[in-house]
Amino acid sequence: MSETEVGPIVKPSFFEEATDVLARRLLGMALVHETTEGTTAGLIVEVEMYRGPHDKGAHSYGGRRTIRTEVMYGPPGHAYVYFIYGMYYCFNVVAGARDQPEAILIRALKPMTGMDLMARRRGLKEIPQTARQRSRLLSGPGRLAQGMAITKEQYGLPLWKPPLYIAEPAHSGRVAFEVASGPRINIGYAEEAKDYPWRFWIQGDASVSVP
DNA sequence: GAGTTGATCACT
């Protein structure tokens, strides 16, 4: 990937923040995946945080510790990937210190690099032509994982070095934005936690999955 | 509103 498209990769210390701070800080950053097929990248425009043993929406609620959730109990900055609804993967950034099982679900990216490869992975016949089509390419956690080729193969990878990493946006991609917040999506089972405003997105961005 | 499969849990 050329240096003009994405800035420096973050350091491990980038992830050592309170989870709500990190969630907001991830907005506007680039997610990059280098594979043998090629490199794809997108700007993070929508996230949700899941906060440990007391969050009824979280996989780690009640301190549940299984093979699937194990990485959440480790240090922050690693990939938590899980399989859902029999056909999709969801990608999360592990947050919180060791033994503090928190994570941030990346819900939508604005496509930047490797549009043709992303489109092919998504099963599209052609590269999207209109701005609207392009904005929907990685708009939703399942779509994002598919387009970026993130599966359980990437479970546990550190996100401060290739092949899968968070980077500063290219200089040209740095623009001011406002952060909006609201309830998380599809966690109706979470009782009082379903109303917590723990979804954050870039106000007005066309790639946000639920504007 | 259906699809599709693996993780999880309540039981033997």
Place this chain on the structure above:
DNA sequence: GTGATCAACTCT
């Protein structure tokens, strides 16, 4: 070990 349940989603 076995079987039932259902999911942090997507497309029609």
